[in-house]
Amino acid sequence: MTTRLFEEKEHVLYYLKYRFSPPQKIQDMIFNYIHQKLDKPYELAVDVGCGTGQNTKILASHFQNVLGVDVSEAQIEEAKIAVNFPNTTFRVSPAEEISVDDESVDLLTAHAAVHWFDIGKFMKEVDRILKPGGCLALFCYYPPREVHYKDRSEKMSKVISEVDNLLSKYQHEKMKLVRTGYKEIFEVIPYTNKLRRDGILTKIAMPLAGLMGFVHSLALFQMYRTAEPTQAMELIKTTEERFLEIMDVPSNETEIEVCFRYFLLLASKPKEKQQCNL
Template identity: 35%
Template sequence: MKDNFSGHASDYATYRPTYPQELIKQLADLAPAHDLAWDCATGNGQVAVMLSEYFAEVVATDISEKQLQNAVQQPNITYKVEQAEQSSLTDNSVDLVVVAQAVHWFDFEPFYSEVQRVLRPKGIVALIGYGLIKSTPALNEVIEQLYNNLLGKYWDPERRYIDAAYGTIPFPFRELDIPQFAIHYTWTIEDMLGYLNTWSAAKHFEKEHQQNPVNLIEPKLRAAWGEQERVPVAFDIASRVGKV
């Protein structure tokens, strides 16, 4: 499993979008019980906190200690520095496994074996993520130029799974249909710039060129933004949900 985010864990916690409560409730409702949920690759604990409202206990794991240092604490959440493919969870103990915006970094076969090991009968596994941000037509054009042109070769190969909305990812479980969800905000330009700076490809570009690529497109972004203080933004959510 790759770790592209420890170096900017604080920004990740501040600027990355939050999943809809309705989505988390949907996943919790599918679980056979509400004793234990595993938020795998929890990052800053965003999903773990949401799961803690529905489950007696949440175990949230990540390989990045820096990410976990920025996680929100709750009495029923236990954070652990662990590999996705090798957890300390006991056999047949977990009602719901959630992986948010991370499964594309995993070694699929050993991770799925681990899921099979820890899930209880009729337990649920949910892979969720979000694609390219969408806003006004003028802003979309600038964002797509950054995404495809300036940063095109700097995205990790695993990004292709996100671009395909997880449709091409291996998924050896009995698949369940759930409604389509999306994330909606109204953002300031500072929110947008902060979010774009969390892109892993932006960090790869900066490491190679000693220059922040978001700064290079900022004038175009501000021109496309216009005079309005806030604009609508949206992220379509990709999901693969299954049962053992």
């Protein structure tokens, strides 16, 4: 069954403002893989669960055409405004039934999204739409537990870890796939040519306000806010105050560095038809 958590306009606006594109290191790993596996021209990439298009826009300069799909109308509405490239289109569509032709896609990506899908149906759809030799890139990051600021990183990291510990109690069943680094999803990719990379360390500089906005945009936080609206908003306020006190600065525009540990699944569909266990 499709999980609907990203429909609310306010949540989507947090998304648009505070979610980031995949770091350069991850982009390089994906494109190096494609260059090894895929023959040019690269005609079509599909970004599934595209949200407001943070990953979709990265694909635009590498492919003749890019399609971003998401089950949330609100996300697609904002993606269309935010990403305005002539070769990129967005469409409301479930990941499990994407309206593109059989064997027409060179690369299919899902950034921080596949754990929400019906994995069995999605893998069948992947196999239907990928060209022979086409590639799949599924990637995400663990909730951040490391924040750096001058010599105060230990105290800063303790605060964000406490926030994660609290929010993890409100974890949706599907988020467990994130906590295990997509190990289970890797197992069901129906191709033998596949690899899994874990613990890819990336650091993203952002103002403290950016980290607070990111926390606000998390599905975990949305679930907490639904269960405990007053406490949830209080958590954002007190967490920011704790950070400011540790940093000994007055402004939440002060820059910090947040560590994200990514995991990445890469696979390529066989060029020749093979028996496939789907």
